[in-house]
Every structure is written in structure tokens, then in C-alpha cells.
Amino acid sequence: MDMNWYDSLGLADVARKVADGERLSMEDGERLFACPDVTAVGALAHHVRTRLHGDKTYYVVNRQINYTNICVNGCLFCAYGRERGQQGAFLLSQDEILAKAREGIPPAEIHAVGGCHPETPLSFYEEMLRELGKALPEAELKCFTLVEIAHFAHLEGCSTREVLLRLKDAGLVMMPGGGAEIFSPEIRTRICPKKITGEEWLRIAGEAHEVGIPTNCTMLYGHIESTRHRLEHLDELRRQQDKSHGFVCFVPLSFQARNNLLGVEHGPTGVDDLKTIAISRLMLDNIPHLKAYWIMLGTKLAQTALWFGADDLDGTIVEEKIGHMAGADSAASLSREELNEMIRGAGFTPVERSARFSERGENAAAKEVA
Incomplete structure (x- = not known):
């Protein structure tokens, strides 16, 4: 240095x-x-990324399923959500969810998230997990944001802890980190006034960790927040991690400025993306992994981000609606071969992983031999 x-x-x-x-x-x-x-x-x-992970860069063979875009929250930054009966609104059936899960090569991870549907009961999601587990027993089920957990509890008339325990019993092993946005009440009331507060998001994250469900965590940046708001958000995450130790990976989400009601004309620049990723890695000293989410960044900037603190690229995806409906220009999916080539082309060693970052395939076999 x-x-x-x-x-x-x-x-x-x-x-x-x-x-x-x-x-x-x-x-x-x-x-x-x-x-x-x-x-x-x-x-x-x-320097920090190398100290933690050497030249390894992780990816997962996964399948994203966005099972509904019908949502009661009406977030102003969101291009994905629809009201019930609105043109383009959808709710997948159990059969449709299973059909999507089976598309392509067998995944190591099923990543399922959706809008907060006003009527679908918790039993629907329990059945979804059980059917996915039966159909794809090798896939780890990483499903539902903490915002969805709060919504399920509201509809069911029970605690968020009970929801978490019921979903865990149905096969949930991990949760993604969506819905955090920016924790600042000042910003949250302007971009997602109907969504749970940042304090509630952190509380439910702590509950998930306590009952044995690790989660990711996120930050949506590049809209109306300041850099101070970003730093406060990162500090809240690391304070929660100090207490509950369950955050596996941080995912900085670059705001996509098209097709929303927020009125922001442009998202962050590439330089802002890279600086935010780097500072996130430096501030979050207790969260092991940091994702360069290629869906939001595009593949070229995601490659570059591997030199700015990121050690994970997410995965094959297959189909993703939320970022693309907001204007993301990236491809819909990448193959295992394309991810390996992308990582090697940036100067790193690709490592295939599970949802919870266990090494898979040749990497895991080599470790066992060693």
C-alpha cells in the first residue's frame, strides 16, 4: 500500500x-x-477484498422467480409493481412457479421474490416452498424479502417470528436482502412511504438470524439520497451484524431511473457505482461478501467492480423482471461458461457456490482432496 x-x-x-x-x-x-x-x-x-477472499470470485447457478408484481406498497422508485386489475398485473400459479423453476440446468439456488399481494395467504408460500423442495431437492430456497415477511404477518394476523418459523419449516434456508432501500426516515417517506420502516426491516432481519435463517442485505443508491444517508445506512447494517451475525452478503443496488414516478432523470454514474461499492466494502468490515450485481451494473462494470471490493457476481439468473422493468440494459441471463469467462477475463479465479456460499463442483472436490 x-x-x-x-x-x-x-x-x-x-x-x-x-x-x-x-x-x-x-x-x-x-x-x-x-x-x-x-x-x-x-x-x-x-486490499480488504484480497485479505478476505484472495483472487476468488463467486457465482451461483440460480433461477430467479418473480411470482407476482401485484403490490400494495406503491413505491415511487419501482417500475415493477402493479395494482390488482391493472394492465400487466400477474400472479403466477403454483404450476407456473414450478415450471419456471425447472427451466434450464438444475439450479443450486432458487431466488423467489415478489410484490406484497393484498390477498394471497401464507399457506400459498408454504406450499410453494414445499413443492419447490420436492421438485428440486438439490436447490437451496432463498426466498422472500423482509418486507414480504412483514406483509405475510399482517395478512395472517400473527408475528413476523411465527411467519419465519413456518417458512423455515416449509423449506426456506436463506433470504435475499431486498426492501432495505435507504433506512433514513426522511428519504423513505419520499420514495416508499407505505413500506415498513428501516427500523422494522432491521428488527425482522435480527429475528431471521435468531431463528437460523441467514440473509443478505441491500442498499438502493443513486436517487435522492446523499452520501451521508448511504453511510448511515451502512453503519446501521454493520451495527445489526454486530448483534445478530446473520448477514452473508451485501448487495449495493444501482438505481435504474427509467419507468418510475420518482422523477429522477439519471441514475448513478459508473464512477459513483465503483466508489459506492468500494466504500461499502471498507465500511462493512463484518459482512463477509459483497456482490457486484451484474443485472443492475451490466457485465463490464460488474467485472471492473471486482477490483473495487466485490467478490461475487450473483449468477445465471435466467429471468429477472424487477431491474429490467426499471430500465436495466443487461442480458436476461448468463451461462455458467459466460460467468467463468467473465471472471477469468477480469483476472480472478471463478468459484461456483451455493446460496449460502458453500463451494460446489470442482472447487469443493479439490478442497476435500486437499
Whole structure:
């Protein structure tokens, strides 16, 4: 680490903290966001990424299923949600969900999320998990956001903990991290006023971790929030992780500015994407993995993000509606071969994983032999 470089940028003390593995403060994060040299910030994040994972970059053979876009929340940033009866609104049947799950090569992960449907009971989701488990016993079921859990509990008239336990009993092994958006009440009331609060999101995350369901976590950035709001969000996540230890991977979600009611004309620039990814890696010292979500970033920027702190690319996807309906220009899916080539082309070693980041295939076999 070139301390003269960081001294010239007024960041020598921050660089020393990173080198020594010390936690960065909010003020450190603000100075990193203010730094004009994104490559200097990226180099610090790459140092942390290398310390944690070497040159490994993870991916998963997965299948995303968006089972409904009918939603009561009406978030202003969302291009996906529809009201019941509105043109384009849909709710997949159990048979349709199973048919989608079986498309393509057998997945290691089923990632199923949807809108908060006003009537579908919890039993529908329990049946969905059980049928998916029977049809694809090798696939880990990573389903439902914490926002959906709160909605299921409201409809069922029970606690969120009971919902989590019932879904776990039906086969749920992990949860994605959607719905966090930005925790700031000031921003949340402007972009998703009907959605659960950031405090509730964190509470339900803690409950999931307590009952043995690990989760991911997210941040939607590049709309109307400030960099201070981003840092507060990251700090809330690492405080929750200090308490419950269940966040597996952080997923920074780059705002897609098309087809929504928020009135923001442009999402974040590529430089802002890379700086936010890097600073997220530096601030979240207790969350092991960071995803460069190629659906939102595009494959080329996602490759570059591997040098800015990211160690995971998500996976094959097959079909994704939420980001693409918001204007994402990325492909609908990538093959295992394309992901391997993408990772090697960026200078890293590809590692196929499960939903919970256990190594699979040749990687796992090599580990057992060793």
C-alpha cells in the first residue's frame, strides 16, 4: 500500500486503519466519498477484498422467480409493481412457479421474490416452498424479502417470528436482502412511504438470524439520497451484524431511473457505482461478501467492480423482471461458461457456490482432496 499516495490525498490515516483492519468511522467514509481519485478508494477496498477472499470470485447457478408484481406498497422508485386489475398485473400459479423453476440446468439456488399481494395467504408460500423442495431437492430456497415477511404477518394476523418459523419449516434456508432501500426516515417517506420502516426491516432481519435463517442485505443508491444517508445506512447494517451475525452478503443496488414516478432523470454514474461499492466494502468490515450485481451494473462494470471490493457476481439468473422493468440494459441471463469467462477475463479465479456460499463442483472436490 503506497502511503505516499494516500498522504497526498489526505487519507494516510484512513489507509493505515484499513491496513491494520480497524473499523472506519462515518467521518472516514465521508472523506472517502469526497476523494477525487476513485482508483485510490478502489485500491483500499481491493486490499480488504484480497485479505478476505484472495483472487476468488463467486457465482451461483440460480433461477430467479418473480411470482407476482401485484403490490400494495406503491413505491415511487419501482417500475415493477402493479395494482390488482391493472394492465400487466400477474400472479403466477403454483404450476407456473414450478415450471419456471425447472427451466434450464438444475439450479443450486432458487431466488423467489415478489410484490406484497393484498390477498394471497401464507399457506400459498408454504406450499410453494414445499413443492419447490420436492421438485428440486438439490436447490437451496432463498426466498422472500423482509418486507414480504412483514406483509405475510399482517395478512395472517400473527408475528413476523411465527411467519419465519413456518417458512423455515416449509423449506426456506436463506433470504435475499431486498426492501432495505435507504433506512433514513426522511428519504423513505419520499420514495416508499407505505413500506415498513428501516427500523422494522432491521428488527425482522435480527429475528431471521435468531431463528437460523441467514440473509443478505441491500442498499438502493443513486436517487435522492446523499452520501451521508448511504453511510448511515451502512453503519446501521454493520451495527445489526454486530448483534445478530446473520448477514452473508451485501448487495449495493444501482438505481435504474427509467419507468418510475420518482422523477429522477439519471441514475448513478459508473464512477459513483465503483466508489459506492468500494466504500461499502471498507465500511462493512463484518459482512463477509459483497456482490457486484451484474443485472443492475451490466457485465463490464460488474467485472471492473471486482477490483473495487466485490467478490461475487450473483449468477445465471435466467429471468429477472424487477431491474429490467426499471430500465436495466443487461442480458436476461448468463451461462455458467459466460460467468467463468467473465471472471477469468477480469483476472480472478471463478468459484461456483451455493446460496449460502458453500463451494460446489470442482472447487469443493479439490478442497476435500486437499
